[in-house]
Amino acid sequence: MFPILGAVVLSTGCLSSSESQQADPVVVENPVIFIKRPLMFDENTGALVEDNLADPSAFRPGARLFLKKSASADSTIKDISSSAFSAAPASGYDVKDLHVSHDGRRVLFAMRAPEIEGADDDEQPTWNIWEYDLDSAALSRVIDSDVIAKAGQDIAPAYLPDGRIVFSSTRQRASKAILLDEGKPQFTAQDEEGDSPAFVLHVMDDDGGNIEQITFNQSHDLDPLVAEDGKILFSRWDNAGQTRNNGVNLYSVNPDGTELGYLYGRHSHDTSSGSLVVHYLNPQKTDSGSVLAQLRPFESADYASYPVEVSVAQYVEADLRVDGAPGSGQRALVTGAGFAGEVSLNGSFGAVSPLLDGTGRYLVSWTPCRLRETAGNRIVNCTQERLNSENYEPAEPVYGLWLFDIAAGTQRPVVEPVEGEQFDEAVLMRERPLETFIPESQFPGEEATLADSGYGVLHIRSVYDVDGTDTAPGSIAATADPAQTDPNDRPARFLRLEKPVSMPDDSVRDFDNSAFGRSRGQLMREILGYVPIEPDGSVKVAVPANVAFAVSVLDANGQRLGARHQNWLTVRPGETLECNGCHNPNSGISHGRADATPASVWPGAATTGLPFPNTESSLFADMGETMAEAYGRINQIRKPAPNVVYADEWTDSAVVPKADSFDFSYSDLQTQAPISTSCSIEWAANCRIVINYEQHIHPLWDLSREVRDSDGVVVADYTCTGCHTDRDAAGAQQVPVAQLDLTDGPSPDEPDHLKAYRELLFPDNQQELSGGALIDVLVDSGDVLRDDEGNPILDANGDPQPIFETVPVNASMSVNGAAASSVFLNVFRRGGTHEGFLSPAELRLISEWLDIGAQYWNNPFLAPEN
Known part of the structure; x- marks a missing residue:
């Protein structure tokens, strides 16, 4: 939880009002543009219809765009949007997301035409970007072509300093091209909740x-x-992994998509009461240099937000400075304003827009606190006594437009509120300075070549650097020195690059939630490839550009070490993403923002022109380089590979012997490999490892594992289903060994799953053979049947009747990963009862499948359709 600090505390339901605006040229001389929309009520309950910001394509018809000659309450008002349409009534349109040009003479906004009755979803109008020119009074759609305009939902436009426009859209142009590269149809991917297009x-x-x-x-x-x-x-x-810390946070990026970075809010979603999760939405500039953000939950029936000024330059969280010191990084415009259904004497704010004239004033959409008498239905103003009374309930808001002056403690009406209407998103059309122009990034040398092949670069200085702490055995320097640390004793050996699978909507592919398997938390995942981690824990690897990915640090068995990485990284073609190390998600230390991350604990090479201690002389370093940087400079930057392959390239054999090489290759599998033939020959940026249970994991259980002597006689048979079956050789019912049945056939609990999948990943009941049939084992619980008064219920003999209960059998695998599935995997390791039964390549396949979530399907187009 964090405190929400206030600048102004209101006690009477509104600030003092003043009509004296004659000496204020900013207010008198500059037009105001705003939106007016009707409040929408549920026809059955009469309650206000909630808006849901998690669905930005939502449509609220009836909005219109208005121009007011000035911010003076008595200035004239002109309906802009209605004049543009003659074929359809203006009342059917929706308008939002206003943004004024640098010269103050044009405004961008998003507008959507009315619903087409009887039309399919893909035939309905889309949100488009429009522009209004104040001088010519011309209203035009920015994308003139109907075909191109209809290709996506376009909202939230803003002018860039070079005249271009940045906007939010479902077009997903580059992502759709990637889908084609993956052999999938082009479609608009859904968000990770699966509720709306991303x-x-x-x-x-x-x-x-x-x-x-x-x-x-x-x-x-x-x-x-x-x-x-x-x-x-x-x-x-x-929203990666849909974990508890998910939420809307503030980020920054260059106009060409490079230098994407987290700014603020990841651990600041609790309000002061701790009872509500809020998100950081609609960032805006302020006179103070801080960022104005509107805090609110996704869903709201009163359309109110809590406006706060956030000091993103000095703070990374509400209670954490960039330098790691505690503090208060945000300041409420008004303490205690109502939002999320909580009424307050201070009223509630809708949209807030800074004037940016140096006065610290705002144009606000604001409603006073109002209550309805539960008996008479009369609407009255709020008093503390009425708020404490059960005879009143919150009434619907009346959002008018106001000029809000914090310093003076005043608010002046700009547009008087109207019952049943909402005035919203007022912005002042005035000239403002151009922002700095950031030119397109240029990448020299090998990075430019990688860009042409569809790659960027990821560089991690050391995976042993966890939140600024050296966690390597002894130290990073000791672990990097083969004379001090045998390569086999290094914990971190490989890095796995993992990619989310884009989810289509039902119109593209309609499949059941059972396709995800035991858990939907990770949705579906693909693997982009593997790369060895250098002895100092560093990695420098080419990664597919324009693709969201996460990383996993692996041990020598190819199993993930530590928690999942639950934030998406991306690189643009040729771009290098620099990371100091890794992060403990349970720590309070900031992660993901470069200037708030603890300094690297690994300085790299101490000299220039010499190798790292006791390593090959050919791998000489420049001062400050990591081993991965030195290797990439000399041998080219590593690219991902499909197989987990280790070769000791660093140890100077004149000092200590090199470690043995090993590899876990898909070519060693006797079952179907989860990669295409072409990618098994030559790995490329569009190659993917896609593991599906039915195709790649289940066939392992029935694979013949007979051991024959020199004469071909079977001397042992380790086929999994030879023991783990509910039928003996004669076909009679039996109890599967270890209560684990790995045979074919649909599960009685979920017909879309093979029963072996359920046996491995879901808890079950212990069974026994009775009368030739398998039944659940029942044991005395130690309690007896009792009546409503707690007295034992007696049988015909006058004895209490015992309560019997089943004996649970825990799942041997876990969707939390291979390390959490030790009950299954350890029996195949050295010293286990099944040592050698599964090959290293098979154990690697099972481990990576578990690590990415043990999904039933990882390709939605292979999952059965509903």
């Missing part, structure tokens, strides 16, 4: 040409704002 950032020319996708989140990237330094600030829904 909106990500795009840029286009001011005439709608050259549309380019620049972010690749799996959920929404919204509300882009161009900061003074030219970077784009925006609200990102972090």
Whole structure:
């Protein structure tokens, strides 16, 4: 939880009001543009219809765009949007997301035409970006072509300093091209909740040409704002793994998509009461240099938000400075304003827009606190006595537009509220300075070559650097020295690159949730490949560009060490993403923001032109380089590979013997490999490892594992289903060994799953053979049947009747990963009862499948259709 600090505390339901605006040229001389929309009520309950910001494509018809000559309450008002349409009534349109040009003469906004009665979803109108020119009074759609305009839902536009437009859209242009590379049809991927298409950032020319996708989140990237330094600030829904810390946080990115970085909010979603999860939405500039954000939950029936000024330059969380010291990083405009259904004497705020005239004033959509008498249905103003009384309930809001002056403690009406209407998103049309222009990134040398092949670069200085602490055995320096640490004793051996699978909507592929298997938490996952971790824990690897990915650090068995990485990384073609090390998600230390991350604990090479201690002389380093940097400079940057392969390339054999090589290769499998034939020959940026239970894991159980002598006589048979079956050789019923049945056939609990999958991953009941049939084992619970008064219920003989209960059998595998599935895997390791029964390649396949979530299907187009 964090405190929400306030600048102004209201006690009477509104600030003092003043009509004296004659000496204020900013208010008098600059037009105001705003939206008016009707409140929507449920026809059955009469309650206000909730909006849901997790669905940015939601449509609320009846909105209109208005221009007011000035912020004076008595200035004239002009309906802009209605004049553009003659074929359909203006009342059917929706308008949102206003943004004024640098010269103050144009405004961008998103607008959607009315629903087409009887039309399918894909035939309905889409959200489009429009522009209004104040001087010519012309209203035009930025993308002129109907075909191109209809290709996606476009919202939240903003002008870039070079005249182009950044906006949020479901077009997913680059992501759809990647789908084709993966052999899938092009479709609009859904967000990670599966509720709506994912909106990500795009840029286009001011005439709608050259549309380019620049972010690749799996959920929404919204509300882009161009900061003074030219970077784009925006609200990102972090929802990887759908963990408890998920929420909408503030991020920044360059206009070409490079230098994507987290800014603020990941651990700041609790309100002061701790009872509500809020998100950081609609970032805006302020006179103070801080960022104004609107805090609110996704769903709201009163459309209110809690406006706060966030000091993103000095803070990474509400209670954590960039330097790691505690503090208070955000300040409420008004303490105790009502939102999320909580009424307050201070009223509630809708949209808030800074004037940016140096006065610290705002145009706000604001409603006073109102109550309805439960008996008479009369609406009255709030008093503390009425708030404490059960005779009143919250009444619907009446959002008018106000000029809000914190310093003076005043608010002046701009547009008086109207019952049943909502005035929203007012912005002042005034000139403002151009932000810094950031040119397109240029990448020299090998990075440029990698860009042409569809790669960027990931560089991790050391995976042993965890939140600024050296966690290597002895130290990173000792672990990097083969004379001090045998390579076989290094904990971290490989890095796995993992990719989320884009989820289609039901119109593209309609499949049941059973396709995800035991858990939907990780959705579906693919593997981009593997790369060895250098002795100092460093990695420098080419990774597919324009693809969201996560990393896993693996041990010598190819099993993940530590918790899952639950944040998506991306690189643009040729870009290098630099990381100091890894992060403990349970720590309070910030992660993901470069200037808030603890300094690297690994300085790298101490000299230039010499090798690292006791390593091959050919791998000489430059001062400060990691081993991965030195290796990449001399031998080219490593690329991912499909197999887990180790070769001791570093140890100087004149000092100590080199460690033995090993590999876990798909070519050693006797069952189907989870890669294509072409990718098994030559790995490329579009290659994927896709593991499906039915195709790749289940066949292992029935694979013949007979051991024959020199004469071909079977002397042993380790076939899994030879023992783990409910039928003996004669076909009679039997108890499977270890209560684990790995044979074919659909599960009685879930027909879309083979029963072996359920046996491995779901808890079960212990069974025994009785009368030739398998039944659950029942044991005396120690208690007896009792009546409502707690007295034992007696049988015919007058004896208490015992309660019997089943004996649980825990699952031997876990969706939490291979390390959490030791009950299964350890029996195949050295010293286990099944040592040697499964090959190293098979154990690697099972381990990586468990690590990515043990899904039943990892390709939605192979999952059975509903």
